[in-house]
Amino acid sequence: MPLSYEAPGTPPRADPLPAPERAAPRAAPTAAGAPPRRRWGSAWLTGGLVAVLVLLVLVSAGVGAYEIPLGEVVGSVQHRLGLGGAALDRVGESVLWNVRLPRVVLALLVGASLGCAGALMQGVFGNPLAEPGVIGISAGAAVGAVAAIGLGLTFFGNWTITACAFVAGLVTVGAVYLLSRNGGKTEVVTLILTGIAVNAFAGALIGLFVFFADSGQVNQITFWQLGSLAQATWPKVLAVLPCALAGLLVAPFYAGKLDLLSLGERPARHLGVDVERLRLALILVVALLTAAAVAVAGIITFVGLLVPHLLRMANGPGHRFLVPGSALAGAVVLVAGDLAARTLAQPAELPLGVLTALLGSPFFFWLLRRTRRKQGGWA
Structure with a gap:
């Protein structure tokens, strides 16, 4: 027992903890603010996702009713880039570059947009059940598309439905935000309750358009709502590319503020975060990403939620990895989902939105049960 001087009359002090009971020092944080183990985990996970995505892109470009071997796909891409390789025959080149690759690239953009939007929504709302559809983006875009179909609008030609869906999605988000604002x-x-009300109202409008539509319009409305990339073209890719790139490039810059916001609104304000401005900016980013994705692909559920x-289960809740990682993982999920939709029921094609819901809802229920059992709540 160590000797120490104590003034007369003072109560005896508790002995210091023995060496084995003292807390072990934590690993020194890196420059990025994360322990080395977590940083290396993020790097390995990112590398794994990139490798899987590249493989899925190549496989998806070659698999279908007209089979193209993987080596010939790579050779054709190299030939187009001037890096050697060899071109395919006329039919093969047409199938690869006019049918398959536009669809694969569109799946990349839509999946990345939905995954990133989901991570932002959950960070802004501090709720693991949040997804872009909560604030009415998907429902508003659906109203725009259904209205264009039901009213027979053609002022933008083949782009009329896409343009109406995109504009209606943005307008709906603006309405939800303004109706939620007080003082x-x-x-x-x-915001959540207003989004629920707006979603219900949008559903009623869709039902009204369906009621007055003829049989051909009803079929078109139904298939649009099921979600699909079957009509992918390079012009559609170019239409969604600016919105997707803008949102995906801006989102990571808010990762640090989202980490502070996860501590709570009051602590975040004390740490210098303008919570209201942050919320508005991120809702606009989410609206841009989701409205563009829904406008070209229809309603595709569970990607932004799951x-x-x-990624939180694999690497923790830090948004510096979670936001860009969700974009990368969303692209992986949607490219894989579209490949399955094209090939599981050949020669027919499953609706992509139906497939993601069929697989996503049981998985989400399992995730709910697992998290509640092991952690007593959502991580």
Whole structure:
């Protein structure tokens, strides 16, 4: 027992903890603010996702009713880039570059947009059940598309449905935000409840258009709502590319503020975060990403909900990896889903939105049960 001087009359002090009971020092944080083990885990996970995505892109480009061997796909791409390789025959080149690759690239953009939007929504709302559809983006875009079909609008030619869906999605988000605003600020609960009300109203409008539509329009409305990439073309890719790139490039810059916001609104304000401005900026980014994705692909569910959960389970809740990682994982999920939709029921094609819901809902239920059992709540 170590000797120490104590003044007369003072109560005896507790002995210091023995050496084995003292807390072990934590690993020194890196420059990025994360322990080395977590940083290397992020690097390995990112590398694995990139490798899987490249493989899926090549396989998806070659598999279908007209088979193209993997080596010939790589050779054709090299030939187009001037890096050697060899061109395919006329039919093969047409199938690869006019049918398959536009669809694969569109799946990349839509999946990345939905995955990133889901991570941002869950960070902004502080709720693992949040997804872009919560604030009415998907439902609003659906109203725009259904209205264009039901009213027979053609002022943009083949782009009329896409343009109406995109504009209606953005307008719906703006309406939800303005209706939720009170006293110069918005609250998470008010945003969610307003989004639920707007979703219900949008559903009623869709039902009204379906009621007055003829049989051909009803079929078109139904298949649009099921979600699909079957009509992918290079012009559609170019239409969604600016919105997707803008949102995906801007989103990671808010990762640090989202980490602070996860501590709570009051601590985040004390740490210098303008919560209201952050919420508005990220809702605009989410609206841009989701409206563009829904406009070209229809309603595709569960990607923005499940992908961020999977990455949290694998690498923790830090948004510096979660936001870009969700974009990468969302692209992987949607390219794989579209490949399955094209090949599982050949020569027919499954609707992509139906497939993601069929696989996503049981998985989400399993995730809910697992998290509640092991952690007593959502991580």
